[in-house]
Amino acid sequence: MKKKKNKEAAAFHGVKIIPIGGLGQIGMNMTAFEYEDTIMVVDCGMAFPDDDMLGIDCVIPDITYLVQNADRVKGIVITHGHEDHIGALPYVLKELNVPVYATKLTMGLIEYKLEEHGLTNIVRRKTIKHGQSVNLGCFRVEFIKTTHSIQDSAAFAIFTPVGTIVHTGDFKVDYTPVFGDPIDLQRFAEIGKKGVLALLADSTNAQKPGYTMSESTVGHTFDTIFADNTKSRIIVATFASNVDRVQQIINSAKKFKRKVAIEGRSMVNVVKCAESLGYITIPKTMQIDIAEIKNYPPEKVVIITTGSQGEAMAALSRMAAAVHKKVQIVPGDVVILSSSPIPGNEKSVSKVINELSVLGARVLYQDTHVSGHASAEELKLMYALTRPKFAIPVHGEYRHLMSHAEIARSMGVDKENVFILKCGDVIELTADEARITGSVPSGGIFVDGLGVGDVGNVVLRDRQVLSENGLIAVMITINRITGELIAGPEILTRGFVYVKEADSLMDEAYDVVSDVIDEIAKRRISDRTKMKGMIRDALSDFVWKKTKRNPMILPVIMEGED
C-alpha cells in the first residue's frame, strides 16, 4: 500500500509553487515557481521585526533552497516597489546573483537599494512594460497592469507547461486611479477565458466586506481640508511610497496656491525617483526646500513628510517631540495623518498625535486614507474573471488567508482545490491535480546591523531576560593551581535596580556569594561549571526572594597567573 503511494508520487510531475515568505504574517513576500530545470521567483520582500525581536532591524526570507539550486534560478520578477516586496533584494542578490525584472518605477526604487549596498554594477536588471513578457526557462511571465497604493504595480500571468498561473501581487480594483490606467481587467478576463490553472491572490483585506474606495477619493478630502484651513500651515504625513497620495497633496496645494516642501529621507528619495521617471508632477515654482519655509507665511506652505506610523526617528515624530531642526510646530498648525496605523504601531501613532496636540496643532487622522488592497467583492471579481481551477491565497495573516479561502469556495472553486499553505510548503500542480509534495527550509533570517543571520533564538532570549530585569555579574579570580581566591568576589549590576537601592541588597548578595565560595573551598570543588552553577543558584534564589525579579546572573571565574 505504502509502496504504491510512493510510486504514484514519483509519477506525479507538475509545476511546483513554493511560498518562501508572505504567508501567515504580513511582509517578506517571496514565492518560487519551479519546473524541471527552471526556478523563477516572484518578489523578494523584507518584514519589520515583531516586538519580541529585540534589536533586530529587519527580517528577510530564508533562501537556503534557492541557494542550493542556484544553477536553476533564472531570475526574480517584482510586482511592485513596496519594502515587503523588494526590501530583501540586496541581501538575497548578494547570495544569488540573478537578473531582476520590474516595471519602471519599481526598478527606480530598486536602484536606490542596490546603490546603498554597492550592487549597482553587479546586478543584471531589465525594465518591463505592462503587457510585455519575460521568458525565464520554460516559463513565460506576462506583466499585467494593476492598481495599488503605489504606482506601476503588476500582476503576473505565468505560462507554464502545465497551465497558466495568475499571481495578482498586492492589488485593488481602482477604476479612477490618480495617475495612469486602471487595472487591466480585460486582460485578466482574456487569460481567464483561455483557462487559468491557479490563482494566487492578495488576502490582506479579504475580511473586509464590499469594495475598497478609489485612491482619488482622498483627493476630494484633501481639497475640503485645505478649503477649511486657509489660515493655517498644513503638514501632511503619509507613506513615502504612496506616490499617488503625494501627487494629490501637491494637487490640492496647487489649487490653494501653497508652496510644497518635502521632508524625511525616504520621502525625499521616493519623490525624487518618481519625479525623474515622470510618475509625479510638481510645478517647478511650487517646490521649496524645507529650510525655506521660514520665508513664507504659514498659510502659504504645505509640508509633506514621513512619520505617519509614529516611527521614532521619522520627521513627524521629531516635529512632535519638538526636536526637528527646521520645523517647529506652533498653535494653529494643521497636521494630517494620511494613513492608518499598521498593526503594532497604534500606540506610537497615538503618542505622536498627543504630542502634536500638546504643541497646539490640530491633528486630523480620519477619512484621509484608503487601503491599497482589494476587499471581498474585488476578490470575487478577480475570481469571476479568471475562474481558476485551484486557489492559493497569499499575502496576509492566517485569518486573512482563511477568509480568502471562503471567498474562493463561494466563487465556485472546489473545496479540495483551495490550499492554505505554510511558508516552505511545496505544492505541485498538474493540469488536473494539486498535491502538497514536500517542504523546503523557510522562515525569517534576522538582520541586525551588518549581521545577517548571526542573531538567533538564544541571543533573543538573552536580550529578553536582560530587557526585563537586567543583569548581575559576579566575578572571582582564583589561583590556577591551588584554586585559592586571589580577587573578588566583585558584584556588578546593570538594568536591575537603582544603585542607591541596590547598595544594601548588594551587601547581602556579597555575603551570599562569599558563603558559596567558602563552601566551594571546604568541599574542594574544582569544576568550573559546577562552581558557576552554585554561585548562580544561590544568588538567583536570594534575589528572587528579596525582589521577585529574575535578572540574568553571570558568574565569571578567572584564573590568576601568579
Place this chain on the structure above:
Amino acid sequence: MKKKKNKEAAAFHGVKIIPIGGLGQIGMNMTAFEYEDTIMVVDCGMAFPDDDMLGIDCVIPDITYLVQNADRVKGIVITHGHEDHIGALPYVLKELNVPVYATKLTMGLIEYKLEEHGLTNIVRRKTIKHGQSVNLGCFRVEFIKTTHSIQDSAAFAIFTPVGTIVHTGDFKVDYTPVFGDPIDLQRFAEIGKKGVLALLADSTNAQKPGYTMSESTVGHTFDTIFADNTKSRIIVATFASNVDRVQQIINSAKKFKRKVAIEGRSMVNVVKCAESLGYITIPKTMQIDIAEIKNYPPEKVVIITTGSQGEAMAALSRMAAAVHKKVQIVPGDVVILSSSPIPGNEKSVSKVINELSVLGARVLYQDTHVSGHASAEELKLMYALTRPKFAIPVHGEYRHLMSHAEIARSMGVDKENVFILKCGDVIELTADEARITGSVPSGGIFVDGLGVGDVGNVVLRDRQVLSENGLIAVMITINRITGELIAGPEILTRGFVYVKEADSLMDEAYDVVSDVIDEIAKRRISDRTKMKGMIRDALSDFVWKKTKRNPMILPVIMEGED
C-alpha cells in the same frame, strides 16, 4: 506691579483640585480635592507599562504631596472597581493609611487586593450606597448611580465651601443596563439646577460622535451567535471585570441549555466576588468546573475566559498556543472575543486570533463589544444637566481632553473656563473664579516585582541598551600594588551574536583589549576609571566598525590579593 499680583494671589482662596494621575494618558486615575485642613482623594488607579518601560509590572501615581500632607488627608472615595481606578490602592495605603469608601461590588474587588497584600486588618473601609453621602472634613461627597462597563459605578457630587463639584468617574448613559438601575440622570439634573461650580467628566470617547450603545445590545448578538452555532463548543473571552457581559453570556448559555465553565484566575475571582454579592446569577446546575468539560458534549458547553487582550499568560493565549492543560482547541470550536483591543494590544490580539484559526477554530471578534464610556452626545447631555461654570476634562489622552474641551465650549461653558490640566497642576476654584496656582510632584512610579520606585530612568535606559544589542563584559585582574596583570582579559558576551559567529570576532576583540592593556602598562596609567574608559572606547569602536551594533560594554577591573 509684581507685588500687587502676589498680594492678590495671597488673597485668592478656593478649593484646590489636583489631578495626580489620569490626564494625558490612560490609567492611573487619581484626583485630590483640598480646602484648608481637608484633603480628599477620588480614585487610586494604576497604569499598565508602556512598551519602553522594560520589565515594569505596573505604574502607580507619585503621592509625595499626599504623604507630605498626610495629617490632612481624610479619605479616598472610589468611583468603580477597574484597575485604573483601584489598582494602586494597596501600594498607596501602605504609605498613607486612610479610610476607603466605595459601593458594594467595588469594595468587594478592593477586598481581594487588600487580602493579597496582607492589608485586610489594617485598612479602614466603608461601603456606601448610591444616594448616600460621606463627610470628609469640610467636604460632603454624595455617591450618584452611573452606568459603565462594570456594575456599581458611581459619580460624585462634592459639596464644598465654594460650591458643588461633580466628578463623573468613568460613565456612559445606559438606559437599559443588564443589571440594576440606569444612570441617575434626575439627580444630576437636580444638582445642576441648584448650581454646579465645576464638572470633571470622562473624556475617553469624547472623539466619538453620537451615542455609545447599551450593554444589553451585546446580549442580542450573543443570542444570535449561539443560535447559529448549536453544534459547536463556544468559548467567549472578555474582561473579567465586565460582570454584565459575563451575565449576558450566562443568559445566552441558559437559553441554549449549555453548561458554563469559568476559566482564568481574574475571571474566577471576579465572578466569585460578584456572585457572592448578588451582582451575577448563575443557576447552580449550570456551572461546571473547567476540569469537567470533557464530561459533556462540546455543543453543551460554554467556556468564559480571560485573555481577550491577547495577554501572554492569560487562559485564552494558552489555549491558542496549545499549552492550556484543560482546554484543547479543536476544529469546529467557535471563539468569541468580546472586547476591542486596548491601544498597544492589537498585535497580541492578532496573534491569538491567528493561532486559534490555525487550530481550526472559527474566531468572531466583531460586533460583540460596546464601550463603557460616554460618546460626544452623552457628554453633551451631562453638560446640559449639570450646566457647570467650569469644565475640567479628565480621564483620557491629551487628544481626548482636547475634544472634550471643544464639547464643553459648544455647550456654553466660557472658553476661559475650560481647563486642560497636566498631572500635578493645582487649580484653585472660588465661586467666581478659577486659576492654576501651583503644582505638586506627579508622574508615575514603577513597580517591578516587590520593588516600588527602585527602577528609574537610568535602569530603564540600561535595559533598553541591553535589549537591543546585548552586552560584552571584559574582565581583568591586576595586582593591587604593582598594577601587574594577574588574570585575564576574559571576554564574555550575552545577547550579542551567536557564539559560533562571535568566535573569530572575539579573538580579534581579545587582541584589541590586550593592546589597550599594554598601552595602560606602558603609560603607567593607574586610575581605574580611566582604564575602564580606554577599554570601553577601544572595544566599542571595534565592535561598531565590525558589526554596526552598540552592545553595552562592561569593563571590570579586579584587584588581586597576592
